Every structure is written in C-alpha cells, then in structure tokens.
Amino acid sequence: MSRADSTDEVDHPDDTGGAAGRTTRVVVVDDHPLWREALSRDLGEAGFTVVGTAGSVAQALRVLAATRPDLVVLDLGLPDGSGVEVIRALVGSAEAPHPLTGAPVSVLVVSASGEQADVLDAVRAGASGYLLKSARPEELVDAVRRTARGTAVFTAGLAALVLGDMARAARDQGPRSEAGSPPAPRLTPREIEVLRLVAKGLSSRDAARRLSVSHRTVQNHVHNVLAKLQLRNRVELTRFAVREGYDDAS
Amino acid sequence: MPLRMLRGSDRLRGPEGVRGALWRSLAVFRLATVLYAVVTVGRDVGQTAHPVNGIVWFGVLVVWSVVISLFAPASDGRRPRVRTALVVADVAVCTAIMMTTDVVSPDGSADVLPALWTGSGVFSAALAGGTAGGIIGGVTLAAASVAARGSVDDVSIRPAVLFVLSGAIVGYLSRTAIRAEAALTQVLAVQAGKAERERLARNVHDSVLQVLSLIAREAPRGLSPAEVARLAAGQESALRDLLRTPGASQAPVAQRPPGRGPCGRGHSGLSGPAAAGVDLGPLLTEAARTPPPLPQPLRRGPVTVSTPGAPVELRADHAVEVVAAVRAVLDNVAAHAGPGASAWLLLEDDGDSVAVTVRDDGIGIAPGRVVRAAAEGRLGLAVSVCGRIRELGGDVVITGRPGEGTEVELRVPR
Numbered sequence: 001m002s003r004a005d006s007t008d009e010v011d012h013p014d015d016t017g018g019a020a021g022r023t024t025r026v027v028v029v030d031d032h033p034l035w036r037e038a039l040s041r042d043l044g045e046a047g048f049t050v051v052g053t054a055g056s057v058a059q060a061l062r063v064l065a066a067t068r069p070d071l072v073v074l075d076l077g078l079p080d081g082s083g084v085e086v087i088r089a090l091v092g093s094a095e096a097p098h099p100l101t102g103a104p105v106s107v108l109v110v111s112a113s114g115e116q117a118d119v120l121d122a123v124r125a126g127a128s129g130y131l132l133k134s135a136r137p138e139e140l141v142d143a144v145r146r147t148a149r150g151t152a153v154f155t156a157g158l159a160a161l162v163l164g165d166m167a168r169a170a171r172d173q174g175p176r177s178e179a180g181s182p183p184a185p186r187l188t189p190r191e192i193e194v195l196r197l198v199a200k201g202l203s204s205r206d207a208a209r210r211l212s213v214s215h216r217t218v219q220n221h222v223h224n225v226l227a228k229l230q231l232r233n234r235v236e237l238t239r240f241a242v243r244e245g246y247d248d249a250s
Numbered sequence: 251m252p253l254r255m256l257r258g259s260d261r262l263r264g265p266e267g268v269r270g271a272l273w274r275s276l277a278v279f280r281l282a283t284v285l286y287a288v289v290t291v292g293r294d295v296g297q298t299a300h301p302v303n304g305i306v307w308f309g310v311l312v313v314w315s316v317v318i319s320l321f322a323p324a325s326d327g328r329r330p331r332v333r334t335a336l337v338v339a340d341v342a343v344c345t346a347i348m349m350t351t352d353v354v355s356p357d358g359s360a361d362v363l364p365a366l367w368t369g370s371g372v373f374s375a376a377l378a379g380g381t382a383g384g385i386i387g388g389v390t391l392a393a394a395s396v397a398a399r400g401s402v403d404d405v406s407i408r409p410a411v412l413f414v415l416s417g418a419i420v421g422y423l424s425r426t427a428i429r430a431e432a433a434l435t436q437v438l439a440v441q442a443g444k445a446e447r448e449r450l451a452r453n454v455h456d457s458v459l460q461v462l463s464l465i466a467r468e469a470p471r472g473l474s475p476a477e478v479a480r481l482a483a484g485q486e487s488a489l490r491d492l493l494r495t496p497g498a499s500q501a502p503v504a505q506r507p508p509g510r511g512p513c514g515r516g517h518s519g520l521s522g523p524a525a526a527g528v529d530l531g532p533l534l535t536e537a538a539r540t541p542p543p544l545p546q547p548l549r550r551g552p553v554t555v556s557t558p559g560a561p562v563e564l565r566a567d568h569a570v571e572v573v574a575a576v577r578a579v580l581d582n583v584a585a586h587a588g589p590g591a592s593a594w595l596l597l598e599d600d601g602d603s604v605a606v607t608v609r610d611d612g613i614g615i616a617p618g619r620v621v622r623a624a625a626e627g628r629l630g631l632a633v634s635v636c637g638r639i640r641e642l643g644g645d646v647v648i649t650g651r652p653g654e655g656t657e658v659e660l661r662v663p664r
Contacts, residue, residue, distance in 0.1 A: 164558020
C-alpha cells in the first residue's frame with residue numbers, strides 16, 4: 001500500500017508549522033468583502049497570520065503563488081469558477097507535489113450553502129475539512145486550528161455526504177472488479193460506524209465514548225476515511241485513463 | 251390521509267393517458283365494425299351452406315372484440331409483455347377471420363365487409379409498435395386478404411393497400427400523440443416544481459423581511475446582539491434550505507393541497523401517483539424547518555439535516571408516512587428533550603432500504619420508557635412513529651440513556 005502511504009504524506013501533512021514556533025500563515029478566499037474582513041479579523045485575533053485574501057479563482061491563484069501560505073480558508077462559490085479549481089491547482093497529484101506553492105497546503109472549505117456535489121468534489125480533490133458559514137465564529141476558528149494541525153474537519157453534513165458517496169460507489173461497483181486496475185478502497189465497518197456517529201452530530205469525543213475507544217482512534221478513522229476518499233478519486237481517474245487508452249489502441 | 255391526485259392533465263385524458271384514449275377509440279371502431287358485419291352479412295347467415303360455422307365465426311368476432319377491448323388499454327404501458335401478446339393474438343385472430351370469410355359469404359362478393367373488422371388488427375399493431383408495427387400488421391393482413399381471395403386482382407389489392415397505408419399512418423400518429431403527451435407531462439412537472447419553489451420562497455422571503463424590519467425597529471432601542479444573532483441565524487438557515495430545495499429540474503414534486511388541516515401538520519404535502527418515487531431529502535429538510543406546534547412550551551434547538559448528496563427516492567405514499575413519523579419524532583424532541591435541545595437528522599440510502607435517524611442531545615430517556623408510556627395509555631411515539639413505520643414493513647429502534655440524548659432510527663424497505 002505504498003500508494004496510500006504516499007497519499008497520506010502529501011494530503012495530510014503532520015504539521016503545518018503551528019508547533020514549529022512560528023504562526024500558521026493563512027489565506028482567506030471568499031468573494032464577499034465583509035465576510036473576508038470578519039474572518040481575517042477573527043483569525044488574526046486567534047493568533048493566525050492572515051497573509052493574503054482573494055475574491056476570485058484567478059486572484060486566489062496569484063495570491064497563493066505569491067504568499068505560499070500553510071492553510072487556505074476557501075469559499076466554493078466564486079464569481080469566476082468553483083473553489084474546487086483552486087484546490088486542484090494547489091494539491092496537484094500525489095506523484096507531483098503541486099507546483100504552485102511548492103509545499104503542501106491544508107484547505108478548509110467554508111461554504112455558504114450546502115452545494116453538496118461541490119463539497120464532495122472539494123474534499124475528494126484534497127480539502128481536509130468543510131464547514132458551513134453559519135458556524136459560530138469560535139467553531140470556525142477551532143476548525144481552522146484543527147485543519148492547521150492536520151486533523152480532518154468533518155461536520156455531520158459532510159459525513160453523510162461521504163457515507164452516501166461510498167455506499168453508491170459500492171453499489172455501482174458491485175461484486176465485479178475491472179481487471180488490471182487497482183481496486184477502489186472501501187470503508188471498513190468500523191470506519192462506517194464512526195462516520196455514522198459523526199453524521200448523527202456526535203463530536204469525535206462523544207463518538208469515542210460511545211465506541212469505548214480513545215479520541216485519537218476516532219480521529220484516525222476519520223483521517224483514513226478522508227484518505228480513502230481522495231485515493232478513490234485518483235483510482236477513478238486512473239481507470240478512466242486506462243479505459244481511454246485501450247480505446248485509442250483498438 | 252388526504253392524498254390528492256392532482257395531475258393537471260388528467261382531466262384531458264382519463265385513465266391511462268393518451269394510450270388509453272387510443273385503445274378506447276379502437277374499441278369503438280371494433281364495436282361499429284362488428285355491428286356493420288352483423289347487419290350486412292349476419293342476416294344472410296341462415297342461407298349459407300353451414301349456418302353453425304357462420305354463427306361460430308360471428309361468435310369469435312364478438313368475443314374477441316370484447317376481450318381485447320377490455321384488456322388491451324390496461325396492459326399498455328404497464329405490462330408491455332401482456333400487451334405484445336394480446337396484439338400478436340389480435341393480428342392472428344384477424345388473419346384467421348379474414349381467411350375464413352367464405353364461411354359467411356360463400357360467393358366471395360362481400361369479403362370487403364368483414365375486412366373492415368379485421369382492420370382493427372392492423373390498428374392494434376400500429377398502437378403497440380408505431381409506424382413499423384402498423385406496417386407489419388398491415389402487410390400480414392394484406393397477405394391474408396390476397397390469400398383468402400386466392401388471386402391478385404382489384405378486389406384483393408384494394409383492401410391490401412388500405413391495410414398497409416392505414417397501419418403506417420395510425421402508427422405514426424399514435425407515436426406522435428404519445429410523444430406530445432410526454433412533453434406535456436414534463437412541462438406540467440416543471441410548472442409544479444416552479445410553483446412549489448415559489449411557495450417556499452414566499453414563505454422564506456416573508457419571514458426574512460419580518461425579521462429585518464424587526465431588527466431595524468428594535469436595534470436602536472437596544473435589541474441585544476445575542477438576539478439579533480439568533481434571528482439572523484434562523485433566517486439564514488431557512489434561506490439556505492430554500493436554495494437546497496430542488497426547483498424545476500426535479501419531478502415529481504411535493505405540492506401542498508390548498509386545504510390544510512386545522513393544525514396544518516401531519517398532512518402530507520404530496521400529490522401525484524402513489525407509486526412514483528419522490529426525493530425524501532427536501533421533504534425532511536422542510537419537516538425539520540417547520541416549528542413544533544404552538545402548545546409546546548419549549549423552544550427546540552436547531553435541527554441539522556444531513557443527506558447523502560443524491561436524491562433518495564421512495565414511493566410517494568411511503569414517503570408521506572416517513573415524513574409524518576419524522577415530524578412526530580421531532581415534535582417529541584421539542585416536547586421531551588428539554589429546552590434548546592439540538593437535533594440531527596440523518597438520511598441514508600442502503601439500496602434496498604431507506605433509514606432516517608433522529609438524534610437529540612437532550613435529557614435522554616430511561617430504557618423501556620416508550621413501552622411503559624404506551625402501556626400507560628400515552629401513545630404518542632408508539633403509535634405515530636412505530637405504527638406508521640411498521641405499516642410500511644419497516645422497523646424502529648429507539649435508543650437512549652438518561653443524560654445522553656435519544657436516538658430514533660426509522661428504517662423502511664424500498
């Protein structure tokens with residue numbers, strides 16, 4: 001499973017700098033100026049350094065290349081496209097660390113409405129968390145803090161989306177598996193159990209108590225779910241490429 | 251349960267839609283041609299060589315006309331195999347009738363009269379198979395007409411050409427009518443979706459306006475920031491739910507009947523054929539947004555609705571029951587979970603079954619309390635939730651410990 005391991009390293013850096021003595025450098029991408037200012041102010045008060053803000057995909061790419069932040073707080077509904085495009089440019093592929101910032105970046109999606117397909121796309125593309133804008137300011141700051149630590153930020157809504165996506169994939173795939181392509185990763189029963197608890201609104205601490213395991217164990221499960229989701233994205237892309245390749249040869 | 255069937259085009263087309271209308275007009279054609287055959291040829295049956303054969307021949311004509319007129323309209327669209335079998339049998343019977351016309355008209359001079367009835371075989375092939383079906387039926391009966399005559403001449407060619415032409419034309423026209431009907435249905439569904447969205451939008455916009463004017467009026471007089479935040483958050487989530495509610499793109503759509511019950515709750519907002527699927531997600535989102543009934547003294551905390559991100563389809567009549575059960579659970583949260591208890595609603599699609607879980611972080615319940623409450627005659631949760639769900643062949647699991655909230659899982663089969 002060297003693939004999975006390398007995925008882990010790239011997508012989930014253990015430390016984005018918070019513990020290394022300097023503050024986490026953050027870029028806020030949102031098309032609403034008031035929101036940008038309010039969030040930047042909250043993050044500044046919480047001890048983060050907001051090194052830049054952007055209001056569009058194009059602007060975000062420029063700001064990110066110039067500032068090379070540790071973390072991006074990203075809105076999905078931008079005037080010139082989806083925030084998912086920003087994530088794709090940032091995270092790049094597992095094989096090639098993204099060319100834009102030269103270092104892995106954590107992405108926290110903070111979106112105004114539950115555009116569910118977009119949210120799932122964002123997480124599959126490499127975002128490590130998702131929060132609604134209606135979250136309380138302290139929840140938001142806490143989520144940014146957790147993202148900076150490399151912890152996945154799973155809300156109930158996101159957990160339900162992921163559960164649904166994995167269940168659909170399992171149904172579509174069925175018992176047959178395509179020869180010559182790596183099997184798409186599936187969730188273990190325990191991971192599904194954890195995800196269901198999160199989807200029912202339990203905090204990871206409450207979920208741990210419910211399952212009589214440690215808080216850390218639950219976080220690991222959530223982390224693995226995220227890794228599998230992102231890996232599956234790549235497996236599907238590979239399959240697509242293989243299929244297209246065969247088509248060309250014939 | 252006031253389930254109103256409100257398909258707008260129903261009045262125009264009666265049961266089974268355009269297909270039903272086409273089959274019924276074919277039945278009228280059969281009836282008219284049977285009468286025509288009986289009147290013109292039947293009265294001479296006594297003068298033929300074998301009157302018994304002639305009577306049997308007419309008997310087959312009448313009985314088959316009745317059988318196909320009764321069964322073909324209902325089977326079309328629903329049971330295509332039965333329909334195909336009936337149509338093939340119809341063409342066969344018509345061919346057989348055509349080949350045996352000499353039983354009633356030994357001199358062969360009147361064979362165009364029963365030929366009129368055998369045209370119904372061509373038409374049913376046309377209704378079932380479109381232009382191609384009509385041509386196949388027409389060619390079959392044209393061949394039978396030539397074979398019955400025994401020679402290719404004016405008398406046999408004229409009906410043969412008519413069979414093929416009318417088969418092709420009726421087939422083409424029936425397909426055109428069915429396509430037009432499908433387009434109309436789609437337009438109506440889009441309109442219903444728009445109307446529903448507009449209704450939701452009116453409600454939401456109205457309440458947003460009210461809250462904004464309340465803030466504008468009260469803020470200068472010292473409305474507390476916490477209260478402003480609470481008001482804004484409530485409207486914000488209502489607007490977001492509205493954005494999530496499917497608009498014109500999704501059909502069939504929920505519609506609220508104009509006449510709501512005295513308390514306006516517990517009534518299904520569904521219309522349309524019971525067997526068609528509806529998406530549970532938006533229905534549950536709306537159920538979660540509806541405030542608990544007024545007598546509840548407590549303010550329920552926020553309800554978070556989490557869905558799998560793709561439509562979760564369930565038969566409309568089953569969806570009505572599930573939504574009503576979920577409402578009952580949410581009302582129960584408002585009544586018993588304690589002030590400000592938050593609730594989470596999770597919708598899951600397992601392929602064969604659909605599960606809705608409602609969890610709250612309230613005061614929880616003692617084990618067996620629901621059963622005890624039912625035994626004491628307080629039937630709320632037991633009847634309105636368990637009863638409904640078991641009726642659908644599903645089951646309900648209620649878990650909870652004092653101080654740890656309550657979890658109600660409803661699971662119904664597809």
